[in-house]
Amino acid sequence: GAVVSQHPSRVICKSGTSVKIECxxxxxxxxxxxxxxxxxxxxxxxxxxxxxxxxATYEQGVEKDKFLINHASLxxxxxxxxSAHPEDSxxxxxxxxxxxxxxxSTFGSGTRLTVV
Amino acid sequence: xxxxxxxxPTLSVQEGDNSIINCAYSNSASDxxxxxxxxSGKGPQFIIDIRSNMDKRQGQRVxxxxxxxxxHLSLQIAATQPGDSAVYFCAESPNQAGTALIFGxxxxxxxxx
Numbered sequence: 682g683a684v685v686s687q688h689p690s691r692v693i694c695k696s697g698t699s700v701k702i703e704c705x706x707x708x709x710x711x712x713x714x715x716x717x718x719x720x721x722x723x724x725x726x727x728x729x730x731x732x733x734x735x736x737a738t739y740e741q742g743v744e745k746d747k748f749l750i751n752h753a754s755l756x757x758x759x760x761x762x763x764s765a766h767p768e769d770s771x772x773x774x775x776x777x778x779x780x781x782x783x784x785x786s787t788f789g790s791g792t793r794l795t796v797v
Numbered sequence: 798x799x800x801x802x803x804x805x806p807t808l809s810v811q812e813g814d815n816s817i818i819n820c821a822y823s824n825s826a827s828d829x830x831x832x833x834x835x836x837s838g839k840g841p842q843f844i845i846d847i848r849s850n851m852d853k854r855q856g857q858r859v860x861x862x863x864x865x866x867x868x869h870l871s872l873q874i875a876a877t878q879p880g881d882s883a884v885y886f887c888a889e890s891p892n893q894a895g896t897a898l899i900f901g902x903x904x905x906x907x908x909x910x
Binding site: 687715717723724725726727730772774776786787788789790791793 | 833838839840841842843886897898899900901902903
């Protein structure tokens with residue numbers, strides 16, 4: 682089946698630094714990738730949608746200059762958290778949709794970001 | 798706004814019992830529904846899905862029921878096992894390519910031996 686690889690699984694960074702998270706579709710072409718954020722004991726909240734070769738579409742309240750998304754190829758999307766602060770500490774999850782029928786997405790394993 | 802929600806935040810069952818996890822959705826335009834299982838520190842794992850032209854779909858030990866009249870979705874797990882302990886989310890999607898899933902709040906299922 683479709684596999685999405687997300688790295689790193691855990692990262693600890695200092696306040697003010699930037700962190701890059703990668704999301705790769707291993708055996709299919711992901712025309713659309715989604716980035717979610719999940720705080721403890723809460724649901725997944727969509728941050729942004731990116732289509733290959735286009736600028737990402739951000740959800741209301743998500744700062745596009747802080748959460749930089751690049752989807753330069755059909756198999757790779759990256760999320761960069763710039764100038765990270767402790768409140769950015771969260772679980773970040775990507776999902777990818779390709780040629781599957783509407784709505785079907787495959788999720789990555791998530792990245793636990795801790796900003797100290 | 799429109800959202801998908803679950804009725805109970807937690808559910809505790811004994812091993813071998815059948816579990817039923819419920820979800821109410823509000824977007825009548827949603828065409829596709831999925832149940833996910835999420836274990837601690839991991840991404841969501843697909844369990845089963847159903848499209849709006851169906852009212853029931855069965856998998857291995859799991860059944861999803863869809864009642865469009867009352868906008869209700871449920872996940873039934875037969876002979877629940879300790880390995881089924883996790884958080885379960887329902888998610889919905891409108892009939893539009895490239896649209897993200899909307900997740901409900903999640904139900905934590907605890908299975909005791």
